[in-house]
Structures are given as structure tokens and as C-alpha cells.
Amino acid sequence: MNIPHPGRDERTFAIIGAAMEVHRILHRGFLEVIYSEALAHEFALRDIPFVAQVPCSVEYKGKRLGGFYKCDFVCFDEVVVEVKASSVTGPSDHAQVLNYLALSGHQTALLLNFGRPSLEYRRFVMSEP
Numbered sequence: 082m083n084i085p086h087p088g089r090d091e092r093t094f095a096i097i098g099a100a101m102e103v104h105r106i107l108h109r110g111f112l113e114v115i116y117s118e119a120l121a122h123e124f125a126l127r128d129i130p131f132v133a134q135v136p137c138s139v140e141y142k143g144k145r146l147g148g149f150y151k152c153d154f155v156c157f158d159e160v161v162v163e164v165k166a167s168s169v170t171g172p173s174d175h176a177q178v179l180n181y182l183a184l185s186g187h188q189t190a191l192l193l194n195f196g197r198p199s200l201e202y203r204r205f206v207m208s209e210p
Contacts, residue, residue: 090204092157093191097202099123100193104200113166116195117153120164124156131156137184152181161190170194170201182207 103119117133124131135152138145154162161181165174170192178190182205194201 090189092160093189093204095127095129096124096156096160096162096191097193097200099127099129100195100202101200104195107195109166109196109198111166111195113153113164113195116166116193117164120154120162120193124154129156130158131162135185137181139184150181150184152185155185155187159187159189161185161187163190163192165192165194165196167194167196169196170203175203175205178203178205179207 100120100123103116103123107116107119121131121133123129131154133154135155137150137152139149140146152161153164156162161178163174163178163181167174174192178192182188182190188207190205192203192205
């Protein structure tokens with residue numbers, strides 16, 4: 082009998098596995114767009130449901146602003162995935178992911194960084210309001 086590991090999220094586990102495969106083959110050194118395209122292909126190969134470049138509108142005091150963000154991916158209709166190809170990620174990248182969660186209404190996100198010798202990933206979970 083398979084008993085799920087407490088605290089293990091099978092969705093994010095599957096996404097990270099796909100990202101590790103992309104990093105294993107491509108390594109570091111490409112632009113984000115290349116990793117995003119390869120990741121979309123890997124998601125499809127692994128039957129991970131996803132939508133790419135999901136627009137998130139921004140509102141200010143009840144007014145929808147003209148600008149908007151695009152989440153790199155939303156997988157399983159619930160997990161926001163942000164792709165980076167940077168030598169380092171930090172507070173501004175974390176803030177970006179948290180903004181995507183707030184704007185999209187989702188509760189879980191992954192920040193994937195392909196710009197290091199090994200894939201870096203960080204999981205973000207917003208608590209219920």
C-alpha cells in the first residue's frame with residue numbers, strides 16, 4: 082500500500098521532477114524562454130496539465146489597471162510556476178511569485194531557477210485568508 086509522505090505535495094513533486102529533467106539535459110546558460118519551452122514539452126510528455134503565459138490583471142482601489150503580469154505556467158489548475166535562469170534569486174523574485182499568488186488567487190507556487198549548476202527550486206504556499 083502506498084501511503085503519501087506527510088507534507089509532500091504530489092503536484093509540486095511532479096513539476097520539480099520535470100524541471101530536474103530539463104536541467105539535466107540543458108544544464109545552465111540559456112535564456113528563460115528556452116527553459117520554459119523545454120519545460121512545457123516535458124510537462125506534456127509527463128501528462129502534467131498546464132497552461133502557459135497565464136495573464137494576471139492588477140487592480141488598484143477597484144480599478145483594473147492596464148498593465149498585467151503573465152505567470153509562466155499554471156499546472157494542475159492550481160500551482161503557479163515561475164521560471165528563472167539567473168545566477169541568483171532573491172527577495173525581488175520571491176516578491177514576484179507572491180504577487181502572482183495574490184493576483185491569481187492560487188495558493189501554491191514554485192520558483193524554478195535553471196541558472197545554477199543544479200536546479201534550484203522554492204515552494205511558496207499562501208495560507209487561507
